[in-house]
Amino acid sequence: MATLLHSGSIRKQFPSLQRKHNNLPMVFLDGPAGTQVPQSVIEAISHYYSTSNANTHGAFITSRETDDVIQHMRQSMAALLGAENEDTISIGQNMTSLNFALARAMSRILQPGDEVLITQLDHEANRGPWLTLTHFGINVKEVILKSDGLLDYDDFASKINAKTKLVCMGMSSNCIGTVNNFKLVRKLTNQYNAWLLLDAVHYAPHFSIDVQSLGCDFLLCSAYKFYGPHVGILYSRPGLLDRLPTDRLRTAGQKAPYSIETGTLNHAAIAGVGAAVGFLASLGSGGSLRERLISAYQSISEHEYHLASKLYQGLKQIPGLTMIGQDFSAPSRTPTVSFTMKGKTPWQICEHLAKKNICAWDGHFYAIRAIEVLGLLERGGVTRLGISLYNTEEEVNLTVASVNTLVGADI
Numbered sequence: 001m002a003t004l005l006h007s008g009s010i011r012k013q014f015p016s017l018q019r020k021h022n023n024l025p026m027v028f029l030d031g032p033a034g035t036q037v038p039q040s041v042i043e044a045i046s047h048y049y050s051t052s053n054a055n056t057h058g059a060f061i062t063s064r065e066t067d068d069v070i071q072h073m074r075q076s077m078a079a080l081l082g083a084e085n086e087d088t089i090s091i092g093q094n095m096t097s098l099n100f101a102l103a104r105a106m107s108r109i110l111q112p113g114d115e116v117l118i119t120q121l122d123h124e125a126n127r128g129p130w131l132t133l134t135h136f137g138i139n140v141k142e143v144i145l146k147s148d149g150l151l152d153y154d155d156f157a158s159k160i161n162a163k164t165k166l167v168c169m170g171m172s173s174n175c176i177g178t179v180n181n182f183k184l185v186r187k188l189t190n191q192y193n194a195w196l197l198l199d200a201v202h203y204a205p206h207f208s209i210d211v212q213s214l215g216c217d218f219l220l221c222s223a224y225k226f227y228g229p230h231v232g233i234l235y236s237r238p239g240l241l242d243r244l245p246t247d248r249l250r251t252a253g254q255k256a257p258y259s260i261e262t263g264t265l266n267h268a269a270i271a272g273v274g275a276a277v278g279f280l281a282s283l284g285s286g287g288s289l290r291e292r293l294i295s296a297y298q299s300i301s302e303h304e305y306h307l308a309s310k311l312y313q314g315l316k317q318i319p320g321l322t323m324i325g326q327d328f329s330a331p332s333r334t335p336t337v338s339f340t341m342k343g344k345t346p347w348q349i350c351e352h353l354a355k356k357n358i359c360a361w362d363g364h365f366y367a368i369r370a371i372e373v374l375g376l377l378e379r380g381g382v383t384r385l386g387i388s389l390y391n392t393e394e395e396v397n398l399t400v401a402s403v404n405t406l407v408g409a410d411i
């Protein structure tokens with residue numbers, strides 16, 4: 001399987017990878033901000049508009065087809081996440097708006113004096129919505145991020161207690177690639193009967209997920225990070241969403257998965273999400289959709305880890321570069337590599353890479369608290385290079401060489 005990822009047959013499925021700009025190929029290392037999209041996803045979206053564009057729950061063919069498209073997507077996402085059934089899968093505009101909707105609902109059941117734990121490492125999308133609960137007398141505490149890029153689990157243990165009702169943490173960091181110890185945190189939350197909400201937005205493109213063995217209560221992800229369109233997805237443990245007083249119209253579905261979904265959804269994009277899961281499954285082998293996805297993720301993780309560790313090692317040799325976060329001896333790490341360079345701002349580095357069509361991001365990537373705690377906010381954050389399944393060794397070599405040419409250069 002790993003050879004299939006190297007073979008180029010996958011790259012051919014992505015029209016944008018064939019693009020040239022200024023006669024040079026494109027090098028997409030911006031995956032953590034959104035991956036490129038394969039032809040099958042583009043076709044699914046286009047097919048929906050060409051054939052089945054309608055609203056839901058009607059007696060006529062296009063409406064019935066729309067219902068099927070949405071059901072297929074929920075089933076596909078349930079397979080991707082190892083969920084109990086399709087009713088655990090709710091759909092939203094993006095992860096951020098689903099999380100705000102959850103936080104609004106939680107504000108109606110939590111009592112003043114209750115506590116919620118968030119972390120300094122998380123994306124603002126998993127902090128901001130929960131910080132709004134302070135307006136209702138709820139105490140929101142944050143777990144400390146250490147300078148080595150790991151969360152402080154002693155601090156975690158000291159801040160969780162019988163008043164903690166909810167812990168919200170990322171599975172992995174979109175800014176420095178740390179994979180958090182969510183199994184340990186589940187043990188802690190179980191001890192105090194607190195709910196656990198996991199932000200899997202940066203984890204889902206790289207590793208398989210099993211919500212049942214994780215034992216999480218909520219998990220959020222975003223399809224545009226795993227080769228699909230801009231759609232947010234919420235998994236909620238069976239029975240849980242039904243108990244939450246979400247914003248809902250009298251006319252809307254009152255139960256999971258509908259009770260957190262508002263208005264008409266983006267049906268065409270939903271068709272694309274189903275196709276994105278199908279694309280991922282096509283990279284694996286096995287009988288069921290779930291088996292194929294697990295096998296595909298094994299190849300994806302191996303391929304990406306190989307390239308990212310090569311990228312990390314290559315960059316580390318460059319004089320004046322400081323690598324941020326865990327190195328690749330960490331037991332688990334996403335293929336997202338961040339660094340700073342003496343005498344150059346992250347923006348200047350990205351501008352330089354852009355001349356070679358290397359798409360890289362600079363800044364804090366909305367993980368602003370982490371960048372602030374690491375003392376990098378005033379200096380423009382970090383340069384972030386993210387490996388996705390379609391990246392190649394040649395692209396890694398080109399990128400390391402391009403960063404190298406910046407040493408001592410006047411820009």
Ligand SMILES: Cc1ncc(COP(=O)(O)O)c(C=O)c1O
Nearest residue numbers: 094095096123125174201202222
């Ligand atoms: C780790 C993480 N969480 C949450 C989000 C927010 O996702 P969305 O854009 O779907 O709201 C992002 C987006 O970059 C992310 O990387």
